[in-house]
Amino acid sequence: MSDNGKFARQLDSGLIDELRAIAGDRAIVSHPSELKVYECDGWTIEKSAPDLLVMPRTTEETSAILAALWRRNIAFVPRGAGTGLSGGALPVGAPVMICTSRMNRIVAIDLASRRVEVESGVVNLHVTNAVKDAGFFYAPDPSSQQACTIGGNIAENSGGPHTLKYGVTANHVLGVTLVLPNGQVVELGGPCEEGCGYDLVGAVVGAEGTVGIVTRATLRIMREPQAHRTMLATFADADQATRAVSAIIAAGIVPGAIEMMDRLIIRAVEDAFHVGLPADAGAVLIIELDGLASALDEHAAAVMSIARGSGASEVRLARDEAERAALWKARKRAFGAVGRLAPNYATQDGVVPRTRLPDILRVITAVGIKYGLAIGNVFHAGDGNIHPIILYDEREPAQVRAAIEAGREILTACVAMGGSLTGEHGIGVEKQGEMPLLFSPDDLIAMTELRRVFDPRERSNPNKVIPRPGACVEVSAPHRQVPI
Amino acid sequence: MTDSAEIAKQIASLIGGDRVRAPRGIETRAAAVIATPASSAEIAEIVRKCEADRIPVAAIGAARTMAEIRRTPVAIGISLERMARVVAYEPHDMTIVAQPGISVADLNAAMEQSGQRLPVDPQNPQATTAGALIAAHHAGPLRLSEGTARDLLIGIQYVGHGGRLIRSGGRVVKNVAGYDLMKLMNGSFGTLGIITEAAFKVRPIPDDYTLALASWPDVTSAFAAARAFSDAAPFAHLEVTSPQVSATLGLAPAFSLLAGFSGTRAEVDYFRATAARCAAGPVQFLDGADAMIRYCALRDFDYRTASLAAQVVVPPDELARVLGSCGAEFRAHGASGIAQIMTHDALSADTARATLLRWRERARGARGHVRVLHAEQETRAALAFFDSPNGGALELMRALKAAFDPANIFNPGCFVGGI
Numbered sequence A: 001m002s003d004n005g006k007f008a009r010q011l012d013s014g015l016i017d018e019l020r021a022i023a024g025d026r027a028i029v030s031h032p033s034e035l036k037v038y039e040c041d042g043w044t045i046e047k048s049a050p051d052l053l054v055m056p057r058t059t060e061e062t063s064a065i066l067a068a069l070w071r072r073n074i075a076f077v078p079r080g081a082g083t084g085l086s087g088g089a090l091p092v093g094a095p096v097m098i099c100t101s102r103m104n105r106i107v108a109i110d111l112a113s114r115r116v117e118v119e120s121g122v123v124n125l126h127v128t129n130a131v132k133d134a135g136f137f138y139a140p141d142p143s144s145q146q147a148c149t150i151g152g153n154i155a156e157n158s159g160g161p162h163t164l165k166y167g168v169t170a171n172h173v174l175g176v177t178l179v180l181p182n183g184q185v186v187e188l189g190g191p192c193e194e195g196c197g198y199d200l201v202g203a204v205v206g207a208e209g210t211v212g213i214v215t216r217a218t219l220r221i222m223r224e225p226q227a228h229r230t231m232l233a234t235f236a237d238a239d240q241a242t243r244a245v246s247a248i249i250a251a252g253i254v255p256g257a258i259e260m261m262d263r264l265i266i267r268a269v270e271d272a273f274h275v276g277l278p279a280d281a282g283a284v285l286i287i288e289l290d291g292l293a294s295a296l297d298e299h300a301a302a303v304m305s306i307a308r309g310s311g312a313s314e315v316r317l318a319r320d321e322a323e324r325a326a327l328w329k330a331r332k333r334a335f336g337a338v339g340r341l342a343p344n345y346a347t348q349d350g351v352v353p354r355t356r357l358p359d360i361l362r363v364i365t366a367v368g369i370k371y372g373l374a375i376g377n378v379f380h381a382g383d384g385n386i387h388p389i390i391l392y393d394e395r396e397p398a399q400v401r402a403a404i405e406a407g408r409e410i411l412t413a414c415v416a417m418g419g420s421l422t423g424e425h426g427i428g429v430e431k432q433g434e435m436p437l438l439f440s441p442d443d444l445i446a447m448t449e450l451r452r453v454f455d456p457r458e459r460s461n462p463n464k465v466i467p468r469p470g471a472c473v474e475v476s477a478p479h480r481q482v483p484i
Numbered sequence B: 001m002t003d004s005a006e007i008a009k010q011i012a013s014l015i016g017g018d019r020v021r022a023p024r025g026i027e028t029r030a031a032a033v034i035a036t037p038a039s040s041a042e043i044a045e046i047v048r049k050c051e052a053d054r055i056p057v058a059a060i061g062a063a064r065t066m067a068e069i070r071r072t073p074v075a076i077g078i079s080l081e082r083m084a085r086v087v088a089y090e091p092h093d094m095t096i097v098a099q100p101g102i103s104v105a106d107l108n109a110a111m112e113q114s115g116q117r118l119p120v121d122p123q124n125p126q127a128t129t130a131g132a133l134i135a136a137h138h139a140g141p142l143r144l145s146e147g148t149a150r151d152l153l154i155g156i157q158y159v160g161h162g163g164r165l166i167r168s169g170g171r172v173v174k175n176v177a178g179y180d181l182m183k184l185m186n187g188s189f190g191t192l193g194i195i196t197e198a199a200f201k202v203r204p205i206p207d208d209y210t211l212a213l214a215s216w217p218d219v220t221s222a223f224a225a226a227r228a229f230s231d232a233a234p235f236a237h238l239e240v241t242s243p244q245v246s247a248t249l250g251l252a253p254a255f256s257l258l259a260g261f262s263g264t265r266a267e268v269d270y271f272r273a274t275a276a277r278c279a280a281g282p283v284q285f286l287d288g289a290d291a292m293i294r295y296c297a298l299r300d301f302d303y304r305t306a307s308l309a310a311q312v313v314v315p316p317d318e319l320a321r322v323l324g325s326c327g328a329e330f331r332a333h334g335a336s337g338i339a340q341i342m343t344h345d346a347l348s349a350d351t352a353r354a355t356l357l358r359w360r361e362r363a364r365g366a367r368g369h370v371r372v373l374h375a376e377q378e379t380r381a382a383l384a385f386f387d388s389p390n391g392g393a394l395e396l397m398r399a400l401k402a403a404f405d406p407a408n409i410f411n412p413g414c415f416v417g418g419i
Helices: A013-021 A032-038 A059-071 A122-136 A149-154 A200-204 A238-250 A263-273 A293-310 A321-331 A334-338 A354-371 A399-418 A432-438 A442-454 B004-015 B025-029 B038-052 B063-067 B104-112 B130-135 B182-183 B219-232 B243-248 B265-279 B288-299 B316-326 B347-366 B391-404
Strands: A052-054 A076-079 A096-099 A108-111 A115-119 A171-180 A183-187 A212-219 A229-235 A258-261 A283-291 A314-317 A342-349 A375-380 A388-392 A472-474 A482-484 B031-033 B057-059 B074-078 B084-091 B097-098 B151-158 B165-169 B193-199 B208-218 B237-241 B255-261 B284-287 B308-313 B329-333 B338-343 B369-375
Touching: A013 A059, A032 A052, A052 A183, A059 A096, A059 A171, A059 A212, A076 A149, A108 A122, A122 A149, A149 A212, A149 B031, A171 A200, A183 A200, A200 B182, A200 B391, A212 B193, A229 A238, A229 A293, A238 A258, A238 A283, A238 A293, A238 B208, A258 A263, A258 A321, A258 B329, A263 A283, A263 A321, A263 A334, A263 A375, A263 B369, A283 A293, A283 A321, A283 A399, A293 A314, A293 B265, A321 A334, A334 A375, A334 A388, A342 A399, A354 A375, A354 A399, A388 A399, A388 B316, A399 A432, A432 A442, A442 B165, A442 B219, A442 B391, B004 B031, B004 B074, B004 B288, B025 B031, B025 B063, B038 B057, B038 B151, B038 B193, B063 B369, B097 B104, B104 B130, B130 B193, B151 B182, B165 B182, B208 B219, B208 B265, B208 B288, B219 B237, B219 B255, B219 B265, B219 B316, B243 B329, B255 B265, B255 B288, B255 B329, B284 B288, B288 B316, B308 B316, B308 B347, B316 B329, B316 B338, B316 B347, B347 B369
Parallel strands: A052 A096, A076 A096, B031 B074, B057 B074
Antiparallel strands: A108 A115, A115 A212, A171 A183, A171 A212, A229 A283, A229 A314, A258 A283, A258 A375, A342 A388, A375 A388, A472 A482, B084 B097, B097 B193, B151 B165, B151 B193, B208 B255, B208 B284, B237 B255, B237 B329, B308 B338, B308 B369, B329 B338
């Protein structure tokens, strides 16, 4: 029996009528066949559909919905576009899902102060689209930026290739409107560089939806750099490529992005999209510099020289905006390309100190061999933020188990090298079991104390992030129990 | 209430007589007794003792901020002078881990040979500890291009309630594992615990530094130029100073723009041309040692000579208008919407309160806020140093304080809303 079963009885018709009165008929989805769409996010290994989906249009509706649930002590799971990769939007003991996608208005643009106020269901890329003609951009750029929402980015503290130079979501969110799990609406931070009192915005960003629902946010936008130089460097193997990354950074150059793709990914992308990557390469780096037009050629020459000195067989400079766009398209569509290689894949997310990249890539290779799984690598090399993509077939229970085990082994190695369990995907349900590798019981208690400041009954996205020894919820992956 | 001598004796019995001393100089305004623990275990002992006996305790850094914000000295001030070491520096990973008692200047000295720095430039880096940089959220002109401790802090350890040693973040530059307790400690003014270790990401020291100086007779023109500079190129800093502050820095007594930039020869040439174009008037350029001397004077500008000084924070485009309406002297981080404003007038408690209220009204009218940085001894008791957040936010902050400091011992009574 799914854990939701025991809550389903609480969803009496009285509640559904009340929610319908608050948000309207079209805001409610209750038929099991329609709810199946929401049974997982981008972490597809585990599935569990909600009993009810509600899609509010405003802060006021969200507040009234959460208050109605709070009175009945019913837990909920917030969801943006469902592109998250750690099961953050997977219902685990939360019968009601609240989807923010209909709150999708850009509320105000203040170019003079470089602020944009948006509702949380606004798609990431739409923020940049709204200001790019004026010469501005919103810096965090996850690969899913054409679909993922600002609310989801705030929950997961999302990154992306250009966070190497510009920082992650937490560095660009200045204020939020937060609906607490009891329905109370609070304004945290605002349009200023610094808030007043404790930095609660900093605590809400990255809290993985466990402190309530963000319905609005004030974002900082940045001036678009004058120019870019985007290079593709080809290497015989991943080891050489990662050494080139360290050499570039050691030279005091801070690129906008340094991305790596290994052999498996290069071939997958080439087969799928024919973008002109060197199909026989062991690894490629996409290196992007940005800044003043008059100085970039000099920096680009330095980077190309360092790359060649590190063993690059070829370094190609994108000649125009079309070539640059093609390289980024190849990078951002890598995940889609991998989808052609196997019925399923799990995108892992770990971090090591940049200088340990060659070591962790050797571990990943060994883990792939040990479990008999193909693993590709496409990742943010400049940050030491790896993304092994583990291919498997969900129809084979043994392969699902192997994929989970392989992921766990790679993460354990990351932590042993002084790294972290996640650079940008979050803990969700996926990595709860590994949290004690990184944090002591006291650390986890302090984190729980913080969460309960916002949500004393743990009704918002329960059973995520913090593991509870000895307590497990079974989800639909074969023989997989989530250690809540 | 136990008296200071008794408290000193009890702390000495916990961690040793050589770890307790009387406050010196400005410390006398911050704390009644100074403890100098050498480890987080010793800090944990002190915290447990303080919780048991309800004795207020706080880390004091160099005591400059604490001497201002505390109405009465805290019973036990923790000086981290014995915890001032670099714990780990990895130049190739561009990360550094340090104990909180190290000064920002010493931290940077440890990285200089590798061509790296922590690019946060508080007033007087020699007297600003890494712990204070975080707890009091000090920053300087470079915040425009490099951010603040909030952006560069990648890991923290602190002693919280129960004497528990808590860790958040780590030693890698990108990390979203678990709740972000770093952001909470940042700018918490010692009210949630005692920081025992911090990890930062660091940046390369730029090739060169040039300073462009220009001035205008009115505040509006100076800020309009700052915005034009900011729109045209990524300057390292864009500081605007009022006439009296300009004069203190050796400039003509007018509204001045001090625009700093760094880079290769080609970049510097571009910045120079941009500055000349955007200033729409005469620009003086300084480089080499001349530029550095003037930059240090700007960074270290001391608002403590004023009778009342405060930090105004508003949306960037509102700053010129708000400063104009306050009519006070200022040093402003031009494109960040932050300024230190001050008056040198002789103030009574009543006039100090009225002045602060006027500044607060102006800032609040622009959706901003004001925090007092410095007041004279005679007026201090009449002033609320911290502005108040809105009701809902303050309620959460009180709940946070209660959860993280149930015995209410960490620097109580001087933060927002009396926390």
